[in-house]
Amino acid sequence: MKTLVTGGCGFIGSNFIRLLLAERPERQIINLDLLTYAGHPSTVADLAEHPNYRFVRGDVADPQVVAEVMGQGIEEVVHFAAESHVDRSIDSPSVFLRTNVTGTAVLLEAARSHGVRRFLQIGTDEVYGHLGPEDPPFTEQTPVDPRSPYSASKAAADQLALAWHRTFGLPVLLTRCSNNYGPYQFPEKLIPLMIAKAMDHASLPVYGDGMNIRDWIHVEDHCRAVLAVLERGQVGRVYNIGGDSERTNLFIVRTILAILGRPESLIRFVTDRPGHDWRYAMNAERIKQELGWSPRHNLDDALATTVEWYIDHEAWWRPLLSRPRN
Numbered sequence: 001m002k003t004l005v006t007g008g009c010g011f012i013g014s015n016f017i018r019l020l021l022a023e024r025p026e027r028q029i030i031n032l033d034l035l036t037y038a039g040h041p042s043t044v045a046d047l048a049e050h051p052n053y054r055f056v057r058g059d060v061a062d063p064q065v066v067a068e069v070m071g072q073g074i075e076e077v078v079h080f081a082a083e084s085h086v087d088r089s090i091d092s093p094s095v096f097l098r099t100n101v102t103g104t105a106v107l108l109e110a111a112r113s114h115g116v117r118r119f120l121q122i123g124t125d126e127v128y129g130h131l132g133p134e135d136p137p138f139t140e141q142t143p144v145d146p147r148s149p150y151s152a153s154k155a156a157a158d159q160l161a162l163a164w165h166r167t168f169g170l171p172v173l174l175t176r177c178s179n180n181y182g183p184y185q186f187p188e189k190l191i192p193l194m195i196a197k198a199m200d201h202a203s204l205p206v207y208g209d210g211m212n213i214r215d216w217i218h219v220e221d222h223c224r225a226v227l228a229v230l231e232r233g234q235v236g237r238v239y240n241i242g243g244d245s246e247r248t249n250l251f252i253v254r255t256i257l258a259i260l261g262r263p264e265s266l267i268r269f270v271t272d273r274p275g276h277d278w279r280y281a282m283n284a285e286r287i288k289q290e291l292g293w294s295p296r297h298n299l300d301d302a303l304a305t306t307v308e309w310y311i312d313h314e315a316w317w318r319p320l321l322s323r324p325r326n
Contacts, residue, residue: 242282
């Protein structure tokens with residue numbers, strides 16, 4: 001079995017590759033990653049000599065590169081590669097359109113041409129828009145209502161994947177997940193950024209009043225859900241993945257400060273982001289009932305172990321803070 005993982009030098013992709021190598025030794029994995037600022041060889045350096053792993057540097061939006069990789073007997077595609085930071089999508093929307101939309105279309109067409117037997121599109125809960133305080137969680141039937149260039153590009157990618165299934169019969173599956181945390185997350189996202197700044201006794205910038213709510217899931221739980229969908233999911237189906245852990249951003253920041261023994265006076269409230277979604281919440285009953293998956297990590301405990309990981313792996317994340325944002 002040959003599995004192509006795109007974006008495997010990034011946060012979730014690298015964790016998924018580690019899970020596959022540990023629990024599915026019969027698989028051969030090709031990691032296709034362009035190594036933009038959020039993907040770095042150090043994230044998977046320990047895997048370089050693994051006999052079932054191979055890295056290819058390349059752009060998912062480059063048809064020639066993708067065709068060459070797909071022509072090596074790829075049977076499954078797990079498509080993580082994406083520009084994913086909302087703030088950056090506001091500054092440079094075109095970059096997100098190229099990677100997230102064009103890149104997905106190139107992969108889908110190559111997968112169709114080479115007879116790939118399963119194509120798993122990794123999506124995000126942000127395509128659904130946002131919720132009010134009393135609204136029920138998102139289900140797979142919730143209409144998409146993206147509110148940022150990032151979420152709009154991901155919604156477009158999802159629709160392309162589903163269209164290739166309906167039009168061409170490509171065996172597509174689609175997951176949409178809530179906010180991830182855990183090892184190897186690039187330190188521009190909330191949790192690792194707050195950890196890094198708190199470790200340096202620097203001020204912690206929090207948008208607005210900090211009361212925006214997210215459903216948090218540990219990256220290992222997400223990766224196990226992805227594997228369950230890849231192996232047992234129904235083709236053409238969307239599966240929501242959530243951690244059953246809704247918390248405000250301010251709660252997360254205060255918890256990190258408490259774990260590190262830093263004062264809350266380090267919190268600095270800043271002007272809110274344009275179009276900032278207020279609340280995300282995921283109904284993940286479909287994947288729980290159909291595939292028997294459920295999250296294993298408790299946020300309160302796993303957040304503490306995540307902080308410990310960043311303390312122990314400062315040599316990994318510290319150099320990333322000064323990398324150019326190419």
